[in-house]
Amino acid sequence: MLFCLLLAVAGGLFTLVGVPGQAADRPGPAPVVIVQPGDTLxxxxxxxxxxxxxxATIEEIRRLNHLDGYSVDAGQRLTLPRQR
Structure with a gap:
């Protein structure tokens, strides 16, 4: 019985240590959108x-894309913030 308990605890620890957490995942590329005619921020x-x-997303888009104002042009490529 004690052996089974120790085996289960060791297996659980191995699983926790052996599998990287979400924080260890490398982030993918930031999402990008191409502004369509008539689009606004x-x-x-x-x-x-x-x-x-x-x-908050508008301000983050402005910051990521170094926009001084709130205007965007059709065809403009904008980096979007990652979803939280």
Missing amino acids: WDIATRHSGVRRRD
């Missing part, structure tokens, strides 16, 4: 993160 942020995080 408001539209892009809403599609990307929803209404609740829209304002």
